[in-house]
Amino acid sequence: MENTILLVAMGFLSVTIFFCLVRAILGPRMTDRLVAVNIISIEGVVLILLFGAYLHDNQFMDIALVYTLLSFLAVVCLARNMLARAAKKEKEGTHGTV
C-alpha cells in the first residue's frame, strides 16, 4: 500500500517536471527559464526524498540535503552572472550614446 502511493507520487512528480522542462525550453525570456529551473530543482529534491522512502534507505536524505544546497547555488550563480552581464551592457550602451 505504502509503496504504491510512493510510486504514484513519483510518477506525478515526473510529469510535473516534464511540464516544467517544456516551460524552460519555451520560455520567451531568460528569467522564465530560471523560474522553471528553480522549480525543477526543488521537485528533484522531493523526488529523491520519495525514492529514499520507497527504498527504506536513510542515506537518500543526506543526498537530498546536499542537492538542495547545490541547486540553490546553481540558481544564484546563474543570476549573478546575468546581473553582471546586464550591468556591463548598460554601461556600454550609455558610453555609446554619450
Place this chain on the structure above:
Amino acid sequence: MGQFRLIAGTVFIVAGLFIFGVAVMGLFRLRYVLNRVHVAAKCDSLAIMLVCIGLMFYAGDPGSILKLLLITAFVWLANPVASHLICKIEVETNDHLEDECEVEELP
C-alpha cells in the same frame, strides 16, 4: 506501520503534490515573469513542507525527522533569496516593465 500514520502521511504527501501541480499550472497560465515568480516561490515552499511532514509520518525515527526538518528549513531560507534575485534581474533587464504592472517607484 500503523493505520493512522499511513493515512496521515498520505494526506500530507497528496496535498504537497497537489500544490506542485498548481505551481506548474501557474507557470503556464500566467503570462508575465514577475507573476510566475509568485507562484513558484510560494507553492514550492509550502509543498516541500507538506511532503516533508508526510515523509516524517512514514519514516518515524528521530534521525530522519530532524533531517527532514533541516531540509525544510534550508529550502525556506534559500528559496526566497533565489526568487528575489530572479525578480531583481527581471526589473533591471525588462524594458517594457510598465506594460506588465504599475510601477510606483523604482530602486
Place this chain on the structure above:
Amino acid sequence: MPILLFALWLLFHERLTIDVIITGVIAVALVTLFLRAFAGWSVQRDMQFASRALAFLLFVIRLIWEVLKANINVIGIVLSDEPERKINPVIVRHKTGLRTSIGRVALANSITLTPGTVTVDVGDDCVYVHALDVRSCEGLDNNPLEKQLENMERGL
C-alpha cells in the same frame, strides 16, 4: 553555536560512538576558531542570540500560518479562469524601521513568503515589493511579522 554544530555533526552520523565524538569535537573546535578569527564570533553574542530564541520561535510559527494563508490565496488566483485579468500587479516602496541587517534580511524573506508579495530590492531603510494584487499590499503597512521583528531587535 558550537553546541549546535556538534548536534548537526551527530545528526549526520546517526550513531554515538567514541570515534565520531572525537572527530566531531576536533572539527567543531576548528570551525569555532575560524568563526572567531574571521566572522566575529564570541560567547556574548551567542548569549544574546539565545535570549531571543523564544521570540524567534514565535516568529517562525506566525510565519508558517501566514504562508498557509498566502498559498490558499495564490492557488485561488491560479485556478480561477482568466487569472491575468483579475489581478493588478504593482511595485511599491515600503519603509521599514528595522536597523540591523539580519532584521532586514528576515523581513525581506518573510515578505517573499507571505501573501502575494515578493521583495525586489532592499535599500537602506526601505524594501521594494512587487505585489501580485494591489489588495495584498494594503496589509503590508502594519503586518504583525514586522512588529515581532522590531521587538526582537529591541531586545538586542
